[in-house]
Amino acid sequence: MVLAVEEIEIVAAGRRILGPVSLELGAGSLTTIVGPNGAGKSTLVRAMSGELRPARGRVRLHGRDIAGLAPAQLATRRAVLPQASTIAFPFTVNEVVALALGQRFDLDAAVRQRRVGKALAAVDLSGFGDRLYQRLSGGEQQRVQLARVLCQSGEPVEDAEAKLLILDEPTSSLDIRHQVGVLTIARRFVEAGGVVVAVLHDLNLAAAFSDRMIVLEAGTIAADDAPGPLLASGVLSKVFGIDMTILHPGGWSRPAILPDFSDHGDTPRKSRHLPSEA
Amino acid sequence: MSAVRGSVSTMGQKRDRWRSRAAAITLLAVALLVVAILAIGIGPMALPPMRVLKILLGGPDGRSFPIGEVVIVWQIRLPRVVMAMMVGAMLALGGAVMQGLFRNPLADPTILGVSSGAALGAVSMIVLGSGALGPVALVLGGYALPIAAFAGALTVTLVLYAISTQAGSTSVATMLLAGVALAAFAAAIMGYLVFLSDDTQLRDITFWSLGGLGGVTWDKVVVSCPVMLVVAASAIVMARGLDALVLGEAEAFHMGLRVERLKKQAILLVAIATGLAVAVAGIIGFVGIVVPHLLRLAVGADHRFLLPASCLGGALLIVSADIGARMLVSPAELPIGIITAAIGAPFFLWLLMRRRSFVGF
Numbered sequence: 058m059v060l061a062v063e064e065i066e067i068v069a070a071g072r073r074i075l076g077p078v079s080l081e082l083g084a085g086s087l088t089t090i091v092g093p094n095g096a097g098k099s100t101l102v103r104a105m106s107g108e109l110r111p112a113r114g115r116v117r118l119h120g121r122d123i124a125g126l127a128p129a130q131l132a133t134r135r136a137v138l139p140q141a142s143t144i145a146f147p148f149t150v151n152e153v154v155a156l157a158l159g160q161r162f163d164l165d166a167a168v169r170q171r172r173v174g175k176a177l178a179a180v181d182l183s184g185f186g187d188r189l190y191q192r193l194s195g196g197e198q199q200r201v202q203l204a205r206v207l208c209q210s211g212e213p214v215e216d217a218e219a220k221l222l223i224l225d226e227p228t229s230s231l232d233i234r235h236q237v238g239v240l241t242i243a244r245r246f247v248e249a250g251g252v253v254v255a256v257l258h259d260l261n262l263a264a265a266f267s268d269r270m271i272v273l274e275a276g277t278i279a280a281d282d283a284p285g286p287l288l289a290s291g292v293l294s295k296v297f298g299i300d301m302t303i304l305h306p307g308g309w310s311r312p313a314i315l316p317d318f319s320d321h322g323d324t325p326r327k328s329r330h331l332p333s334e335a
Numbered sequence: 336m337s338a339v340r341g342s343v344s345t346m347g348q349k350r351d352r353w354r355s356r357a358a359a360i361t362l363l364a365v366a367l368l369v370v371a372i373l374a375i376g377i378g379p380m381a382l383p384p385m386r387v388l389k390i391l392l393g394g395p396d397g398r399s400f401p402i403g404e405v406v407i408v409w410q411i412r413l414p415r416v417v418m419a420m421m422v423g424a425m426l427a428l429g430g431a432v433m434q435g436l437f438r439n440p441l442a443d444p445t446i447l448g449v450s451s452g453a454a455l456g457a458v459s460m461i462v463l464g465s466g467a468l469g470p471v472a473l474v475l476g477g478y479a480l481p482i483a484a485f486a487g488a489l490t491v492t493l494v495l496y497a498i499s500t501q502a503g504s505t506s507v508a509t510m511l512l513a514g515v516a517l518a519a520f521a522a523a524i525m526g527y528l529v530f531l532s533d534d535t536q537l538r539d540i541t542f543w544s545l546g547g548l549g550g551v552t553w554d555k556v557v558v559s560c561p562v563m564l565v566v567a568a569s570a571i572v573m574a575r576g577l578d579a580l581v582l583g584e585a586e587a588f589h590m591g592l593r594v595e596r597l598k599k600q601a602i603l604l605v606a607i608a609t610g611l612a613v614a615v616a617g618i619i620g621f622v623g624i625v626v627p628h629l630l631r632l633a634v635g636a637d638h639r640f641l642l643p644a645s646c647l648g649g650a651l652l653i654v655s656a657d658i659g660a661r662m663l664v665s666p667a668e669l670p671i672g673i674i675t676a677a678i679g680a681p682f683f684l685w686l687l688m689r690r691r692s693f694v695g696f
């Protein structure tokens with residue numbers, strides 16, 4: 058098992074905001090975490106990354122309690138894409154991506170540069186190296202951050218140990234082509250033996266790309282299954298409070314989800330007619 | 336998202352960037368040397384630059400020039416210029432490190448009250464050194480003043496950091512307002528100390544509140560410069576850590592940085608740099624914000640470049656400003672803080688106006 062979350066509970070401001078939660082992530086798997094706002098998705102992945110210390114339970118990476126690992130040891134084994142990043146200084150794209158290797162005193166300049174170039178190419182930003190990060194669009198910034206994370210993790214498997222990528226809403230400000238692009242990168246990472254866990258809001262993307270979906274609700278796991286059975290179980294409708302139709306389009310290997318907007322969509326249309334009649 | 340293009344050109348451009356950085360550092364160093372020699376030549380007894388150079392090369396016991404000129408160059412003006420360089424380096428470095436720590440280009444030890452804290456420490460030692468703080472002054476001897484200034488600077492930096500950062504993110508508005516409040520508080524206590532002080536103490540206090548490099552001797556240089564050199568060297572060791580911190584504390588941790596350790600080092604460094612500079616030369620404002628900012632515009636924000644370049648840039652600015660301080664109202668001397676404020680305050684306003692149209696500042 059690459060990552061094992063054992064009965065963790067996270068307490069903030071005197072309130073339990075997550076847990077108890079247990080789960081295990083094996084090599085070569087892409088797991089997505091879905092759930093309503095405030096369900097605790099970010100909290101869970103922050104606990105997985107070692108950023109938050111659980112009040113109870115522990116998180117193990119390759120069998121070792123991450124609370125006992127130094128930041129530098131953790132950094133060579135897992136990389137994290139946070140939900141949002143702003144920078145107040147004029148750093149170039151190349152510099153931001155190269156920050157990923159800033160604490161790696163073992164690498165020489167040529168290796169660094171090659172890894173930076175490769176990561177930028179992977180997110181479709183090859184010509185952007187000398188642009189200022191602050192001047193990029195939100196989606197481009199998000200892809201630069203992803204490149205930084207890829208640059209940090211390097212090869213999906215090194216020394217027979219699978220690397221872990223943690224992505225918190227990696228597609229939130231991307232156009233549809235780049236959303237698919239990001240998940241394709243994640244897919245390739247797991248096919249090469251790595252492990253990816255991603256928080257996603259788009260249920261269709263989650264169902265299409267992941268091996269396993271975890272539904273969080275109010276700090277606990279409401280469902281944890283492969284996309285097919287999970288969609289069929291109806292748990293998503295219950296957790297999000299929206300009716301959803303599960304479609305099986307011809308030729309698709311995976312089901313699709315169509316939320317039922319009609320109840321909600323009608324209300325504003327009616328009210329829009331009212332003032333003109335008055 | 337798999338197209339591979341332009342990766343070769345990125346490497347070429349990256350090399351250009353390193354070359355332009357090396358050029359900028361060299362340019363700053365050469366300019367500093369030139370201005371330093373000019374500064375040594377200027378004064379009631381003016382000496383042409385070539386003559387200054389020859390006297391310097393002749394050593395402190397050189398015989399080929401009139402003894403008066405050798406003494407003026409070696410015993411009076413050189414220590415002052417050396418001290419001006421070190422103070423300038425400390426001020427700019429303190430600013431650059433503080434901006435890295437707070438992840439904001441508006442953080443500055445003078446604007447946010449750290450210098451006031453240091454001055455309060457120094458003034459407390461002046462006024463109370465023979466009274467309430469007598470035992471402390473006795474134990475610390477010549478180091479009492481710089482240590483008191485350091486303690487004042489450290490207190491303000493810690494309070495400021497505690498107030499304006501929560502869960503790893505800094506609120507700019509809170510930071511600026513807390514800084515204003517802390518500076519005002521320090522000023523209030525200083526006012527009270529002024530009320531308690533006698534005439535000689537009062538003159539010392541006036542000196543501290545406006546800044547100046549008058550009366551610098553080799554003795555003072557020998558006490559403070561070694562520490563300043565250590566501070567400058569350790570700042571450069573922190574450069575990669577400060578770079579990582581630019582993305583945020585959580586991100587820096589994810590990338591393998593020991594965040595808490597770096598923050599402690601940075602806070603300590605800001606306090607030592609500011610405390611030393613204030614103990615030696617009083618409050619000299621705006622160097623910490625002007626120099627790093629201009630350097631970032633010119634050659635980028637990478638701390639491995641920014642920190643050494645700030646040392647050189649700060650030194651250049653203070654040596655130049657000290658020339659102004661000595662020339663503008665000669666034979667009298669203007670407090671140097673007046674000159675840096677006259678340059679720095681409009682610059683700060685310009686920065687604030689620019690900030691409104693700049694995303695993510």
Ligand SMILES: Nc1ncnc2c1ncn2[C@@H]1O[C@H](COP(=O)(O)OP(=O)(O)O)[C@@H](O)[C@H]1O
Binds near residue numbers: 095097100
């Ligand atoms: N530091 C904190 N202090 C108090 N409450 C917090 C803290 N961090 C998160 N929470 C609360 O915990 C819940 C889960 O947050 P989060 O994990 O960010 O949700 P999401 O699933 O939207 O990512 C939310 O209700 C949030 O308000």
Ligand SMILES: [Mg+2]
Binds near residue numbers: 098099100140
């Ligand atoms: Mg979240």
